[in-house]
Amino acid sequence: MAFLQQFALLLALLIIFSTSCKTAMLEVDSAEVGLNYSLKSSAIENISTSTNDSTGGHGSSTITTLPIVIWKWHHVETPYLVALWILTCWLCKLVAELNHNITSVIPESGLLIMMGFILGGIVWGADKAQTFKLIPVNFFYYLLPQIVLDASYCMPNKLFFSNLGAILVHAVIGTCWNAGTVGIALWGCYEGGAMGNLNIGLLQFLLFGALMSAVDPVAVIAVFEEVHVNEVLYILVFGESLLNDGVTVVLYNVFDAFVSLGGPKINAAEIIKGIISFFVVSFGGSFLGVVFAVLISMLTRVTKNVQVIEAGFIIVLGYLSYLTAEMLSLSAILSITFCGVCCQKYITANMDEKSVTTLRYVLKVMANGSETMIFVFLGLSAIDQNIWVWNTGFILLTILFIVIFRFMGVFFLNWLLNQSRLIPIDLTDQFVMGYGGLRGAVAYGLAASLDEKKIPEKNLMLGTTLIVVYFTVILQGITMKPLVQWLKVKKATKSDLTLNGKMNNRVFEHVLTAMEDICGRMGDNWWTRHWNYFEDKYVCWLLMTSDARKHKDPIFGVFHKLNLEDAKKYVNEGESKGSLAFIRNYDNASVDFKKQLALEYADIMPDIMNDMSEYDFGIDNVPVTSVMKNPLPSVSLNVHELDRKSMLNDLSAHHLLDQHLYKSRRDNRPTYSRSHYNTSENPDEMQEIFQRTMRSRLESFKSAKMGVNPAKKLSKHPKKDSTHKPNGKPADPHRTHPYGDEDFEFSADSASSSEIAGHFPRRNTNAPGAGVDNPAFIPEMDMSPPMRNPPWQTETANNMAVAPSQTAQGRLPWTPTNLRHLAPLRMSTRSTDSFAMADASVDDEAPEEKSGSHHTRL
């Protein structure tokens, strides 16, 4: 609470400061800050009415002597005020987030609006007038685009497209339904005399209905953030609210045109034109977005050399797609939405991992920042006296109608959709969908941009919109969470990132398409499959770098991700446990620790498992996958949290890896043959290390267990041996000098590189297009007898390798110096170790059996 007070104090100070600046400015009779000025600025319009055109006047007085410093407030006035307001709004967010007890009850958006009330009160107290408000131009050009871009860029892609039909039905038909019914119902009530005497016609009511039908994605996400509903419901609500904005704006423009056309001139032809315009504008905007997405994706193919600003390209081009659509009077929101959704996959594949992280970060910062400002300013708008034209009937009826018709629309459309859905949307989900129709800044922005000349009751509409926004965001927002809990809405299931899941998903897809083929009907999978085929063949070719294409396979992606996770965990564990203290204790490491390690690494460090299993911890009962549980559901409503976490993970991964693994590699560079290893054009070295490490680890695990050494392993062995000898690696079991290990590591490293060099020509044939000679399709090749040397042939070589490995096993993995060289080291110790085990079994000529028993004994 002390913090809260401090911040509140700071906040108050800031406000007073800024307002005093403002009043000071008024006294000095300063320049009006026009829109031309505030192009770079965001939401603040300075509506000081003192408009004398002395914009450039402050420097005009002739000086008599050289001033050392001068007070140049007017120079910086606009940007300064803007920056100050941004700071203020963000501090509001800080204050709002201070107490988690409050944020768990009241959603953040509601809190920010309340903070806006308080700020408004302060401004009011200082100024007695509303000096700052959200004007539509700023809102639509500087605040909204990044929010939409962020939302669409972070949209769970597959889920979105697989539910696109339902989303579109809700976003297009639902929005039109809401707009029409609310407008007509209000008009009916007005004609019935429920609102007294107003100067509004049917068209104006329809226009009002149109702007009231905008379900705000920001408000929806902010409210649903706390509630982890199931992913279908989430994507329906989120996708609908996002697309619905675009549709609303289009609808609004159509009705606006009707209003300016005037009632009598409207005939059937005009109405048809309006409908045509509606579709052209929406689909044109969407199409433009896709075009820009293609442009962006193609651009990221070639931005490798300017990696620093790579992320900037996407933001700028996304913004341009918005502005271009606006210029062509197409739907800007739809344009930027589809731009973000479509380009996401390709740019993630094309760009460097760091750029992807940067992009996500920057987008989050911008979106979160402007979202905060929007809500604060929505609250702040409440102090505008002009808009408060009170009409109880109008306001209450509006609230009533938007809620009622929203529910009716949602239920009806869902009923319609359920006729053909595989998994029907159940009733509670429908109810939450209906209840999730929060109105937000878009409605306000549209209301604020109404033309007072055409709509005499603009202020009434604006005031009503504000009240509706407050009502839905605060009241519905607060009740949403209890409601979801009370209705027992299906929550998001936590899903693990497992290879099994990914692989079997793929198998299921294939099976389903095959079954559809057998049934001879085109089902959903037919379309998916054909799109995938088309995408693989043409789209990826056009939009992805060849390198990215190689790695885009989802199964491989999961594999890579899991490996990265493991490595990270390993490093973490090493850092926390593998200090000097730990080394001292290594020989008599406490059972507890071993147990813990074994539990944690049951899946990735089978060698430790083997060592540990002497102690019989019942590890076998521990489900392996539980170790890598991703604590968050695959699709989380809490977009921000998810991103925060994953970004944090990314960042820490990068950090750790840079510090530990990558560095060791750089140290080794003299012996590391880049050209040999470097078969791919863009080797992400870090990634390669992991792949290599994990691969060899797994292979040795396998060989240790099965006593079967894969052919290439054995064939590489003599090489390894030869690299040993020149390095003068003594097979001295009592070697204690920790730095000697680096040599050992070198040898292993070069061995592996030479191994890969041995595969070099074969790999080249793996280039896309040369699929015929791809060994992947010739399973026998791997198992072919000539390639498999019998173990006894390499016996001597193995014997050479065994000795260091055992010492290494005794000491190496946990010495602090070697922690840095974790990856190569592990590989070396492990592989030789496994050979030792394999060798031990060779004598009996029954390797499998022997090693099997070996294993069970352990």
Next chain:
Amino acid sequence: MGSTNSTLLKIPNVEVLMQETGFSPAHIIRLHDRFKALDKEGRGHLCPHDFGAIKELAMNPIGDRIIGAFFSPGKETVDFHTFVKILAHFRPVDKDRPKEPNSPEPINSRSNKLKFAFQLYDQDKDGKISRDELLQVLRAMLGMQVTDEQLESIADRTIQEADLDRDDAISFEEFRKSLEKINIDHKMSIRFLR
């Protein structure tokens, strides 16, 4: 309706079939038409090459396995009943249909769907997915960009993930456990078979 009935009458034991599979008469008729269309020579049963004639199926990386799933071991043909029963695996689970007590587990139950998927891997029918079996499936599915080493390590990793008893193979029980979190009803159902 006359034609409907006459088609149905042509199929022997159609009641039993409908009860076992849960298909409606309309479905049975549609499948019967399809069956006849596939059975070009009119023998009343299908051979593997009848399936092979489906053009799209040739594009399916694991198409052979799926075709193989229609034929029980040792048999070269599949009759209409078996055909329908196999397809019945992919009927969506219906919640509202009253569940008869003491009725056997429906073909489209979760575990039956899983069993179907499992046998696609388990080609030697020993009740376990061995490493080699997994590798073959992965090879078929993973395309040409992934190298052999990567494939192998992916396979190993996959087995490790699921392998609870550490026998380097995935038994059905382990298979089921590893997919516990996945909505099989959703993933292994075809909408138009509802």
